Amino acid sequence: MLHTAYRPEKEMGLRRIFTDSGHLVRPAVVLIAALGIFLIIRALVIPKAFGQYGHYRPAALMEIRQRPIVYAGQDQCVMCHDDEAKTRAAGKHAHVACEACHGPLASHANDPAAHVPKLPDVANLCRRCHEKDAAKPPGFPQVVTAEHSGGMTCNSCHQPHNPHL
Numbered sequence: 001m002l003h004t005a006y007r008p009e010k011e012m013g014l015r016r017i018f019t020d021s022g023h024l025v026r027p028a029v030v031l032i033a034a035l036g037i038f039l040i041i042r043a044l045v046i047p048k049a050f051g052q053y054g055h056y057r058p059a060a061l062m063e064i065r066q067r068p069i070v071y072a073g074q075d076q077c078v079m080c081h082d083d084e085a086k087t088r089a090a091g092k093h094a095h096v097a098c099e100a101c102h103g104p105l106a107s108h109a110n111d112p113a114a115h116v117p118k119l120p121d122v123a124n125l126c127r128r129c130h131e132k133d134a135a136k137p138p139g140f141p142q143v144v145t146a147e148h149s150g151g152m153t154c155n156s157c158h159q160p161h162n163p164h165l
């Protein structure tokens, strides 16, 4: 006869709970063991200094600070490329940063002759911001590029630094 068989005479009362308590002890043991393993792995994996000042590792700040700077910032670009800056300031791209289109160019700004940048790939660049997409704010200028451009590159009609020229 099965141990777990239905026994109506014990159905009522606290005794039944203790009779079948094996069901509770086994998952409890598994749970405690899992918790123990979790705590051991956690202690091994989390760096010692974590939480010294807050919910982060203080040394991470130094590591981030030591990464090379890849963006020059457009103040730098404007100092040397006055013409492009003037063209841009007069048009709708006045508030689009140089490096939003040209990519990170700190190395070029530091040594222009040694790191001459490639010009942006217009076929992909304009589409990235202007392709029609229902998720964009309706006020933002968008076109279905394939229909709008008729297969021509965008800069055969728009000057990138001032798109209405």
Ligand code: HEC
Pocket: 072, 073, 074, 076, 077, 078, 079, 080, 081, 098, 099, 102, 105, 106, 108, 109, 110, 112, 113, 116, 117, 118, 119
């Ligand atoms: C210190 C002056 C200086 C700074 C700062 C500078 N540039 Fe230049 N840039 C130059 C010079 C000089 C050239 C021409 C290099 C050559 O052809 O040998 C050039 C070339 C370029 C070209 C390639 C032009 C072409 O016809 O192929 C692009 C694009 C460009 N710069 C963009 C930028 C952007 C964007 C920034 C800001 C992140 C920037 N530059 C910062 C001096 C500078």
Ligand code: HEC
Pocket: 074, 077, 078, 081, 084, 085, 088, 093, 096, 097, 098, 099, 100, 101, 102, 119, 120, 122, 125, 155, 160, 161
């Ligand atoms: C909206 C995107 C966009 C922005 C913003 C932008 N550029 Fe350009 N830029 C381009 C594209 C695209 C070309 C290449 C045009 C081509 O292939 O004829 C280019 C070309 C250049 C050139 C090469 C010479 C020329 O005029 O064709 C220089 C230098 C340059 N950009 C500098 C800058 C600087 C400096 C800024 C910020 C003041 C800037 N650009 C902002 C897209 C942009």
Ligand code: HEC
Pocket: 092, 093, 095, 096, 100, 101, 122, 125, 126, 127, 128, 129, 130, 139, 140, 141, 154, 155, 158, 159, 160, 163, 164
């Ligand atoms: C990084 C995003 C970005 C890229 C890349 C970009 N644009 Fe723009 N563009 C803008 C923003 C922002 C505006 C201004 C929108 C506004 O005034 O509300 C704008 C405005 C315009 C307008 C004027 C629309 C109007 O309202 O009259 C034209 C045309 C245009 N862009 C064409 C281009 C072309 C062509 C390229 C590629 C050379 C390009 N854009 C690349 C962000 C971008």
Ligand code: HEC
Pocket: 126, 127, 130, 131, 141, 142, 143, 145, 146, 148, 149, 150, 152, 153, 154, 155, 156, 157, 158, 163, 164
């Ligand atoms: C054959 C010429 C031509 C080509 C190629 C072209 N455009 Fe235009 N585009 C125009 C004209 C004309 C207008 C309307 C007048 C204006 O805004 O300058 C316009 C308007 C726009 C506008 C503003 C739309 C609005 O709702 O205000 C955007 C954004 C734009 N173009 C992006 C692009 C992009 C991105 C490309 C490349 C995929 C491109 N254009 C290629 C001629 C062209």
